[in-house]
Amino acid sequence: xxxxxxxxxxxxxxxxxxxxxxxxxxxxxxxxxxxxxxxxxxxxxxxxxxxxxxxxxxxxxxxxxxxxxxxxxxxxxxxxxxxxxxxxxxx
Numbered sequence: 001x002x003x004x005x006x007x008x009x010x011x012x013x014x015x016x017x018x019x020x021x022x023x024x025x026x027x028x029x030x031x032x033x034x035x036x037x038x039x040x041x042x043x044x045x046x047x048x049x050x051x052x053x054x055x056x057x058x059x060x061x062x063x064x065x066x067x068x069x070x071x072x073x074x075x076x077x078x079x080x081x082x083x084x085x086x087x088x089x090x091x
Contacts (some may be wrong), residue, residue, distance in 0.1 A: 048055050
């Protein structure tokens with residue numbers, strides 16, 4: 001490179017806002033290792049503590065949504081079973 005070409009190369013840091021889609025968040029979660037997923041749920045618990053709304057209210061709204069698919073409801077059920085102290089129940 002000559003002296004003039006060097007003058008046209010700069011380093012710039014910019015702040016950008018991204019609105020993540022549900023698809024992007026889901027894909028990031030399922031493609032993460034189990035340690036990341038553990039950290040994710042731990043962070044959700046921390047965020048919920050400072051939220052000011054009971055989590056059960058949000059879960060009620062979610063389960064009453066007509067947009068919630070049977071597949072999504074099944075995933076929620078499985079997570080609940082695995083998270084319970086009794087462990088997984090095979091029906």
